[in-house]
């Protein structure tokens with residue numbers, strides 16, 4: 073699933089090709105992706121509107137028009153790109169926004185889980201309002217994070233996927249961030265020490281920024297709109313490296329499952345000193 077660095081890569085590539093362009097039509101082959109809206113209502117809404125801005129919030133892409141915003145979420149396999157009209161269609165292209173320069177904004181999505189919604193200018197969509205800190209722009213203070221974590225008994229790894237904390241972190245970067253911060257992914261958020269919280273606050277933007285510089289991660293599905301691949305998978309410290317050696321301490325990387333998702337960490341340098349989530353009582357922060 074594309075996370076913040078992959079979505080930001082997409083936004084940076086499509087922004088110059090969309091800004092200032094007028095939408096002259098739209099077509100959708102999977103109406104479900106627009107629910108609860110319909111292909112007709114979205115087509116009518118966007119028609120003749122000019123793109124004023126393209127931005128990202130968390131993992132959402134916001135395409136601002138004169139009177140409203142198109143909100144796109146790529147989910148598992150979505151790719152968003154602008155292509156020239158002459159190019160042949162790919163079988164997985166699902167949604168098309170025709171532009172006044174002859175190009176088309178396309179949602180390519182093999183599993184069709186991606187979503188598109190249109191919102192009028194007046195209201196910020198609830199999905200966006202719920203999002204937390206924007207990791208590359210906002211740095212919360214340690215006390216602020218600690219106050220929130222104090223109330224959360226969830227282990228820190230699944231908690232990092234909660235978009236109401238830092239928006240944009242997904243399963244891959246959550247493991248990478250915790251390795252960088254030397255925090256055991258099973259430790260309860262409420263039991264992180266001050267020092268661990270400080271390291272976490274540092275690691276979140278550092279890892280995401282580095283991944284963005286690499287153009288994101290390409291595993292199975294992500295490719296940027298020009299068809300190029302990101303290279304952050306070459307920088308993985310723990311993700312997918314179970315059984316391999318930790319590049320920091322020489323320990324063994326292991327894979328566990330938390331909340332039905334894979335987590336990777338080093339058994340040695342990210343060892344739980346105490347407070348195994350759900351098994352032991354915690355320390356005082």
Ligand SMILES: [Zn+2]
Nearest residue numbers: 318321338341
């Ligand atoms: Zn290690």
